[in-house]
Amino acid sequence: MAAAILRFLTGHMNPKRNGVLISTAALAEIFGVSRRTIERAVKILRDNRFINIVRTGRSNAYFINASIIRCDKINEKTYFDLNARVLFSCTEMAQMATDMKKMEMIMHDDINASLSDLFGA
Secondary structure, X not given: OHHHHHHHHHHHOEOOOOEEEEOHHHHHHXXXXXXXXXXXXXXXXXXXXXXXXXXXXXXXXXXXXXXXXXXXXXXXXXXXXXXXXEOOOHHHHHHHHHHHHHHHHHHHHHHHHHHHHHHOO
């Protein structure tokens, strides 16, 4: 499984940064295995220094070797430049669409309330 994941990551990485941002759940869905199986395989890759992992919210950014993570200075502050290709499963996309719709409704209600406060409608 570790070799299959490494092939997948290298096949889908951002060629400029050798990175892929993807959740464990999406990898499990793609490979048809449990999240625990993915976690064990990823641990093998990390422990043997094939990949580096940066946690980003609910997903991981996987980078092929340590030299890929680059720091940039912007306004005298150091930032990680995590320019990775982002992959989502269909399940995750459906959930994001639902979440985005809820956010739009909340924002719409907030805007209407603000307009009412401003113009006394």
